[in-house]
Amino acid sequence: MEGRMGWVVKVSLLVAVAGLLQGSVNAQGTVHVVGGSLGWIVPPGGPIAYSTWAANQTFVVGDVLVFNFTNGSHDVVEVSKPEFDSCNATNSSNTIMTMSPANYTLGGAGSRYFICTFQRHCSLGQKLAINITATSPSPVPVPAPSPSIAEAPSDAPTRSPVTYTVGDAAGWNVLAGGATPYQLWAANKTFMVGDTLVFNFVNRTHDVAEVSKAAFNSCNTNTTISLSTNPPVRIVLTTPGEHYYTCTFSGHCSLGQKLAINVIGTSTSATPPSSTPGATPPSSSATPPPPPSSATTPTGTPSTPSPPPPPPASSASSLGITGLTVAVLSIVTMALMY
Structure with a gap:
């Protein structure tokens, strides 16, 4: 009985660790700083500033909006569509956020509307409408470059x-x-x-x-x-x-x-033959080159091997996660042995 209970505890530990690893990867949403470097202000040119910013973002449930503004000069509150259109937050039941930075977590799919309640700020363009989706769009897989392309130098x-x-x-x-x-x-x-x-x-x-x-x-x-x-x-x-x-x-x-x-401009010129990967480098000897009939490199002369291409930069995060997973599972495996 004691042995069986010990195995139950160990298996439970393994499941818990796997869940912990999964949670560490997916727990945090994207942080969107509203307006980017512009911040949350009365924008020059009217509401097009924030509508343009929002059009270039993808908002997903769990993401966070960050409103940066000068305390005492602006605020932010979520309102309904009619209140957004009329710039009137009088009937809004939501809390007005008056301290910067004001963080708002997107809790559900659909449209959300935000305005500043300071006089005329909304009518002058300090208003934001966004659309939230339930999940992120699936990324399009990018095929890895072939070795010949990765190794070829570019001008x-x-x-x-x-x-x-x-x-x-x-x-x-x-x-x-x-x-x-x-x-x-x-x-x-x-x-x-x-x-x-x-x-x-x-x-x-x-x-x-x-x-x-x-x-x-x-x-x-x-x-x-x-x-x-x-x-x-x-x-x-x-x-x-x-x-x-x-x-x-x-x-x-x-x-x-x-x-x-x-x-x-971009370069589309072909790679010169002398720079082709794997080509035999020219001799460094000061002796004049032999006649064409004897120019062939003797058979058996080892050529300098081309260094392997470095791994893509995007693999760094995958290696880090893999290392963490291996380390944790190694600890669990040792526990299962005793």
């Missing part, structure tokens, strides 16, 4: 085209701080041929003009390379080099509504 970085929303949640507007916000936005990004810029703004309040560097520096918009007026404006980057954009509305450029970026 320039290559990747799939990326779509950038200019200014992120702030959109394309006259922003506080002049041109600095757009300079900071572009500073940490790599723009390549094939990428797309998306300019979001309220129709008939702004436009997007590509101009020369001289016109950009002087804010002279009398002559433009191109001009787009209907939002959202999508510009595909087709040529490498410096590109300059501004708004032609009076005073907007001088107030900082201007963007300068540098675009790099």
